[in-house]
Amino acid sequence: MIITIDGPAAAGKGTLASVLAQAYKLAYFDTGMVYRAVGLDMYLHNEDPQNEKIAEKYAQNLTFTHMHELAKNPDFRSAIGGNYASIVSAHPKVRAALLKMQQDFSKNPVFADGTPAEGAIYDGRDTGTVVCPHADIKFFITASTEVRAMRRFKEFQSKGIQTDFETVLADMKSRDERDSSRATAPMKPAEDAIVFDTSEMSIEDVFNFCLKIIDKKLKNS
Numbered sequence: 001m002i003i004t005i006d007g008p009a010a011a012g013k014g015t016l017a018s019v020l021a022q023a024y025k026l027a028y029f030d031t032g033m034v035y036r037a038v039g040l041d042m043y044l045h046n047e048d049p050q051n052e053k054i055a056e057k058y059a060q061n062l063t064f065t066h067m068h069e070l071a072k073n074p075d076f077r078s079a080i081g082g083n084y085a086s087i088v089s090a091h092p093k094v095r096a097a098l099l100k101m102q103q104d105f106s107k108n109p110v111f112a113d114g115t116p117a118e119g120a121i122y123d124g125r126d127t128g129t130v131v132c133p134h135a136d137i138k139f140f141i142t143a144s145t146e147v148r149a150m151r152r153f154k155e156f157q158s159k160g161i162q163t164d165f166e167t168v169l170a171d172m173k174s175r176d177e178r179d180s181s182r183a184t185a186p187m188k189p190a191e192d193a194i195v196f197d198t199s200e201m202s203i204e205d206v207f208n209f210c211l212k213i214i215d216k217k218l219k220n221s
C-alpha cells in the first residue's frame with residue numbers, strides 16, 4: 001500500500017505520516033529531506049542556491065547515505081535549511097534529478113534499519129501528483145498560515161533553535177508564496193486527493209479521520 005500526504009509547510013504532514021507509518025507498519029519517506037539535503041549541502045559549500053546548474057549537480061550526487069549524514073546537522077531543520085530547500089526545490093532540473101530516487105523507494109520500501117516493508121507513506125507536497133500518482137490513498141492536509149507558523153515556532157523552541165514568532169510567520173508566508181506560485185510542481189492537491197483543514201483538529205482527530213479512510217480502503221481491496 002502506498003499512501004501520500006501532501007500539503008503546505010507545517011500543516012502536520014510529518015507527524016501524521018509517522019503515526020500512520022507506525023500504525024500500519026509502513027516505511028516512511030519524508031521527501032522534504034531530499035530538498036533540505038541538497039540545499040544544506042550547497043549552503044555548507046557556500047554555493048548560491050539560485051544557481052540551477054550547480055544545484056542540479058548536488059541533486060544528481062545525492063544518495064540516501066549522504067542525505068542521512070546531512071540530516072544530523074542542526075541547520076538541516078532550521079530556517080536556513082528550510083529556505084535553501086525551498087529555493088533549490090523550485091529548479092525543474094533539481095526536481096527531475098531527485099524524482100527517480102523518490103519513486104524507486106515505492107518499488108522497494110525499507111524501514112530505517114534497511115528491512116523491507118509492505119508499503120510506504122510519502123510526505124511531501126508533490127507526492128500525490130508527481131512522485132506517486134498511482135498511490136492507493138492521497139491525503140492533502142492544510143491549516144491557516146498563523147496556525148502553521150505557531151506549530152513551526154513551537155517546534156523550533158523545543159529544539160532550542162533561537163527565533164521569534166514574527167520571523168517564523170514571515171518566513172512561512174514567503175515560502176508559501178514561492179511554493180504555490182512556482183511553475184514547477186506548484187503546491188496543489190491531486191484530483192483524487194482527500195483534502196482537509198487541520199487548524200481546529202488535534203493530532204488524534206487527524207489520525208482517527210485518516211484511520212477510518214485507510215481501514216475502509218483496506219476492507220474493500
Ligand code: C5P
Pocket residue numbers: 009010031032033035036082085086087089090123124125126127175179
Ligand atoms: O517539508 P519540508 O519543510 O521539509 O520541505 C522543505 C522544502 O522542500 C519545502 O518548503 C518545499 O519547498 C520543498 N519540497 C518540495 N517538494 C516536496 C517536499 C518538499 O518542493 N515533495
